[in-house]
Amino acid sequence: MQKQHILITGGSGLIGKCLTEELLKQGYTVSHLSRGEGKDSRVKTYQWNVDRGQIDENCLSGVDTIVHLAGAGIADKRWTKKRKKILIDSRTQSIALLYDLIKRKPNLVKNIISASATGYYSNRGDELLTEDSTPAKDFLGYCCTVWEQAVDAGKELNLRIVKLRTGVVLSRRGGALPPLALPVKFGVGTALGSGKQWIPWIHIQDAVDMYLHVLENNAIQGVFNMVAPNPVTNKQLTKAVAKQLRRPYWLPNVPAFILRALLGEMSKVVLASTKVSADKIESTGFTFKYPLLADTLKQLYGK
Template sequence: MPGKILITGGSGLIGMRLSEMLIDQGYEVGHLSRNPEKVSVYKTFKWDVEEGYIDDSAITYADYIVHLAGASVAGSKWTEERKHEIFKSRVDSTNLLYKSLRNIPHHVKGFISSSAVGIYGNSGDRLMSEESNYADDFLASVCKVWESTAWQVKELGLRTAIFRLGIVLSDKGGALPQIAKPIKMMAGAALGSGKQYMSWVHIDDVCRLFIKAIEDTQFEGVYNAVAPHPVTNEQLTKTLAEVMHKPLLLPNVPAFAINLMMGEMSKVVLASQRVSANKVLQTGFTFEYNYLNEALETFYKSPKD
């Protein structure tokens, strides 16, 4: 029987789509929000991570918790203040959930948290599995602490799964509209060498994976949430241009120019991450969108195609 799912970060890109898909499958959905008085179609409970406050009834409501909250990594330049916010928003929110689950009587059966493939850093063309070594740059160190904080929930006897998300493709937000915009304007170009790998996943597949992890008790531990066929930045740019019927006229944008524009955040687009989906595939999960062109066509296919 479908149960009650409590989602943090419910108003974000993945949270909104996941909420829709859960409702379609008969689940009840509740969101944790700093502003529960904002009009929402979902039951909303108050929490305030900075204050360390969470409405106890949110925890007693839930059968499962899906934890997606965290300040956007690509939202603005990485000042020291912004980096602090990226770190704290993930780690403090996870800690708050852990403490609440430890202290409040509840009937939660599982805890599913997001993380990111950023944990592998710039790993060139090596295929990274869940057992691969972590990097030691800023994003990797955020992911490490984030995951170890989420992992504490397992000590409470709760089934815990952590998904390391790749680049989530959606036309509603995230990286894809940013990449598509210059291509639409005939100004598309690969970034840096263009040879850096990008491990991507269609938003609907990510949401199906979260739902599968709610329903299937074999999901425990860490999984890469990426489609089976990562591509280089150049392949991504070319495939997107083809799907949009736009020419690619410009040379690659040199790495130094990206560094100038984005500062340290340029690592997000210049780092190479070729990440394996094998562990997820071994659970029996099937991706609807295995190949990039299939995924992109769901967003940018023109009516005449």
């Protein structure tokens, strides 16, 4: 049976790179939409410029599914008014540009699988959050809400829509783990704020596998949490990394007020407590390879 042709936006990011590798390994045809030139000869790269509303119209040729990962990095810079606009526009205008092209070239693309984020729920203490929980009334909640609404506009084009609310993806190749592990390696790892805030984490392999799972199961649609079934607190995560790396864990927590002074409103990224359920994706038959944090860190860092 002929494998699908997948177009990925944001293919140079952590999940995009790993997903591209896995799709190619399994015999899929993969192409990217990017602002720059592609570096992988196995992947055809089409150009677009979201700010200018420019897109190579050939990018949809032969494409069955679009995996939409594009968006400016939430934790890359302080959240000024200008930065907040970039964070929202890079997500909403990019999918709108794709939908505008799909309207002009109908009957090609059948599925849209889009990233979203557990920032949708933001800071909720010990509440167990499901896909039916309400969005937070802060910037993160608003950003994710308008992002998902922009993706849902594809329903009018008779597309199958899947949105994956991504948690903290653990990988040695990028994301949150390397900066968390760096001070631990030097023996100065410590929890942030109270340390009691819940971290909705997932192993990079499970994240990639989840994209494949929803890609290959046409009955799956709607929104799903992309998190492991066993959330941990910030303190538990830092301690587990220290244990895996055989480093001491002895320093007092970094007070929340210091993080707020350093990071401003963006401190919510590390101080928010977001305890997220994985039940819904598991009910579709998805099985996690790394449901436990200790096994995840063991696999990532070796013995």
